[in-house]
Each structure stands twice: as structure tokens, then as C-alpha cells.
Amino acid sequence: MEPALRRLVVVSNRLPVALRREEDGWKLKQGSGGLVTAMAPVLKNRGGMWIGWSGASDPGRGSKATDETDMETLFADFTEEAGYELCTVPLTREEVDGYYYGFSNEIIWPLFHDLQSRCRFHPRYWRTYLDVNFKFAEVVARRSSPEDYLWIQDYHLMHQAFFLKSMGVRRNTGFFLHIPFPPPDIFMKLPWRAKLIQALTEFDLVGFQTVQDRRNFVGSLHRLMPEAKVEGRGAVVAVNMGNRSFRAGAFPISIDYAQFSEMAAQPEVARKAFDLKEALRHRKIILGVDRLDYTKGIPERIRSIQTLLRRYPDLKGKVNFIQIAVPSREEVDEYKELRTEIEQLVGRVNGEFSFPGWVPVHYHYRSLPHDDLVAYYAAADVGLVTPLRDGMNLVAKEYCACNNKGDGVLILSEFAGAAAQLQRHAYLVNPYDVEGIAKALHRALHWQLEERKAHMSRLREQIRRNNIFRWVDSFLRAGIAKSLEDFPEVETVHFNRV
Missing domain, CATH: 3.40.50.2000 (Glycogen Phosphorylase B;)
Incomplete structure (x- = not known):
């Protein structure tokens, strides 16, 4: 029996579509923003999967069964057109408030953009952030296979590798931070700094936009985990933690x-x-x-x-x-x-x-x-x-x-x-x-x-x-010694409708 084909599985806070409830039922709206622009051409017709939140947090009126059937049909139609599979992670309104609006956008977003005076360090936000990251990890574990390469995107999901490992799920994981990583003096203001740094070290590859962002990360890592040793020079370096190691690199994102x-x-x-x-x-x-x-x-x-x-x-x-x-x-x-x-x-x-x-x-x-x-x-x-x-x-x-x-x-x-x-x-x-x-x-x-x-x-x-495809290539080469060509385009892709 032939081994399963390695798929590229992208995991992000949001799917590349937004799900909205209108008077005549659910509608899908094409997403916008740098991540969607960057990843859609990469996944198209390569048998990949995108896992994320749909944008809907309250089913509203109507039967749940009808809602789920409508959504399933919409996602299936999108899959046929887009050339890759969608998998949604359902979130409650309370989870969205604490994890997305709270921890992600009232703590990490301003802190990592050097605007710490705008941060609201509520402990409830941190607890909800962990809960939602665990929920994502459960879906990722269920819908991916050991042969897949998991590419986790951005600051909303920094605990994915940590929770996957805590569940005993072995996956090859890469993480890319789309926003800046702040200098150590700013990062150290985060009350949960040690736990966040530890979670990032659980990935096999941690990617940043610039060499300076990587240096900032390494500076914070050295303050919190002095045993970490950086080896190598250039855009990608190895970080030796004693009993394990991971790689950290600079991969400037681009466009088509x-x-x-x-x-x-x-x-x-x-x-x-x-x-x-x-x-x-x-x-x-x-x-x-x-x-x-x-x-x-x-x-x-x-x-x-x-x-x-x-x-x-x-x-x-x-x-x-x-x-x-x-x-x-x-x-x-x-x-x-x-x-x-x-x-x-x-x-x-x-x-x-x-x-x-x-x-x-x-x-x-x-x-x-x-x-x-x-x-x-x-x-x-x-x-x-x-x-x-x-x-x-x-x-x-x-x-x-x-x-x-x-x-x-x-x-x-x-x-x-x-x-x-x-x-x-x-x-x-x-x-x-x-x-x-x-x-x-x-x-x-x-x-x-x-x-x-x-x-x-x-x-x-x-x-x-240095276009978007070179960005993907450079990340995959550093992460799994593969290139985009190892995920070839196919004329017809058959997806499982789950």
C-alpha cells in the first residue's frame, strides 16, 4: 500500500471566508487581508486543507440541524471552487470575546506593536486564550494525519504545538508570526511571558518577518530560558534547548x-x-x-x-x-x-x-x-x-x-x-x-x-x-526540506465531506 500523500494543512484564526447569517440563510463572503492573499494561491488544487474559525459565533434562530446542513453545503461548494478543503472550528460568543477581542487584540496586538500602554492584561483573557487554543488543537489532531505538515499562522494560535504534544499527537509543525516580535524589554511586560515563550519553543520551526524580529525573540528567550543556545548564522538558526531543539528563521512574506x-x-x-x-x-x-x-x-x-x-x-x-x-x-x-x-x-x-x-x-x-x-x-x-x-x-x-x-x-x-x-x-x-x-x-x-x-x-x-511562492518555498525548505513543487497541482481533487 502506498504511503499517504503529505498534505499542507494551514491553521489560522479565521478561514479564508467569512460566514454570515442573512434573512434567507447562511452566506459565505470571500475573506480579505494579507494571509488570505498569501495562502490561497498556495493551497489551490494541491489537496490541502485550511482549518480555522468561520466568523460565526451564534447560530441565531432556526434549527441547529438546518444551520449545519446549510453551512456544510456552502463549505463544500467553496471547496470545489477554491481547490482546497475547509474545516471550521466552532467558537461561542464568550470564547470570541475572551480569546480574539480580549487576549489577541487587547494584549498581544498592541504589545507586539510596541504600544504597551494600550494593553489590558485581564487574567480571564489568558484563560480563554488557552481554552480556545486547546479546542483548535483537538480539531487539528482529528482532521490531520502524521504525514501532514501543519503550518500554524499568527499570534492567535501560539499554543498549538504545545497542546498537540500534551495530547500525545505527533505532527511536524511550523509557526509563522505575521506581526512584529517586540524587543525583550517590551515582551517582558506580559504577565504570561514564560509560558508563551515555552509554547513557541515547542514548534519545529518558528518563522518571523525580519531578522530583527527573530533577534528580539531570541533575546526574550535568553532572558527566560538561559539554557537555550543559538547555533548557526544567516536567515535560519538552530536553537538547542538541551533535551530538544527547534529552528528559528526570518521569512519576509510577499505577494503574487x-x-x-x-x-x-x-x-x-x-x-x-x-x-x-x-x-x-x-x-x-x-x-x-x-x-x-x-x-x-x-x-x-x-x-x-x-x-x-x-x-x-x-x-x-x-x-x-x-x-x-x-x-x-x-x-x-x-x-x-x-x-x-x-x-x-x-x-x-x-x-x-x-x-x-x-x-x-x-x-x-x-x-x-x-x-x-x-x-x-x-x-x-x-x-x-x-x-x-x-x-x-x-x-x-x-x-x-x-x-x-x-x-x-x-x-x-x-x-x-x-x-x-x-x-x-x-x-x-x-x-x-x-x-x-x-x-x-x-x-x-x-x-x-x-x-x-x-x-x-x-x-x-x-x-x-521574492514573491509569495518563494516565501512558501523558503519556509517549507527550512521546515521539512521540501518545496512547493512537492505539493503538486492536480487537475481534480476529491475531498471528503465530513
């Missing part, structure tokens, strides 16, 4: 460069980009695209536009700043307050500088269809990507990939993970320095065409070579 560049070249998208420039009378376009979050530096960015127009009055009527803010965590008070702050800032800047026929700031609080977003990227003269702290920031790479004319300028926060890769040809700025950003914008708007093209050409080549 060809998909973005080719979409930007499509006639209908090029037409949308042209229409956008026409609507703005071919003024220079500065573009910001972000999920609405306090780590993204949107208020500081708007203040930088205000400073730009005050310091360089010759630009009035000649530039437009477009900020696209994708709704996020709308039920959380902090995010409601952030939205209000941004809207008030936009109103002040427009009130100060607008005149008939020109409004400097265009603010769009909504999700855009993919082709519309690509059209904005293609139309923009300057990509303004200035998070206060970011694991990588794929917007910076998407903007460059869509700039097929090669004459755009990327202004990038030095605190984005992408800066480590793109620093030589992006214009790096401190996101807190509104005057510095204003100067960078003024210079970018006056750069000679040859200089702009030279820098953008090198940025695009860097991103093209």
Missing part, C-alpha cells in the same frame, strides 16, 4: 507579483485608472491604503498632508491625497474613536485648504473590489505607506507591483517590516515625523523621471523575485 502586475495591465483596469486621473484633472495622486487600525499611522499621515500644504503652498490645487481605510473591528470602542478622529482630521484639512474645484483629501471608508484597488494603485504617483509599526505591510509591495509605468515613488515607514527589504530604493521616513514626511512628499513630487524610474524598477524586481 504577477497577479497584481497583470491585473493592472488589463484594459478595463487601465481604463479605471485613467478615469480616476481624469476625475482629479490629472493632478498628482498620493495614495494611502490601510485596514483601519491604530498601528497604521493614518492620523499622523493626514497631519503630514496638512503640513505639506502649509509649508509648500505652491502645491495647492496640484495634488490630491486619497486615503482608503478598510473597515475593521467596527464594534470595538477604540476603533470607533479612531474612525471619528480620522474623519475630523480630514474635515479640518479640507476646510483649511479647499477651494472651488479642488478638495485636497479624499477619504474612503470602505472595502474596494480587487480591480478597483489595483486601479488606484496604478493611478497613484506616490504610495504613502507609513505604519507606526508593522510586521511586513503588503500594501507597499502591491503598490509597486501595480506600477507598470515604473514612474511611481514609494514612501515607506522605517518601522514597517518591508523596510528591511526595500530600504535601498524606497524613501524611508519616521511615521511620527510629520515635517519629515512632508519634506519626503515634496521631494518625491519633484523627482526627475529618470530617478523615479530607476528606483521603482529595482523595487519591482526585488518584489518580483
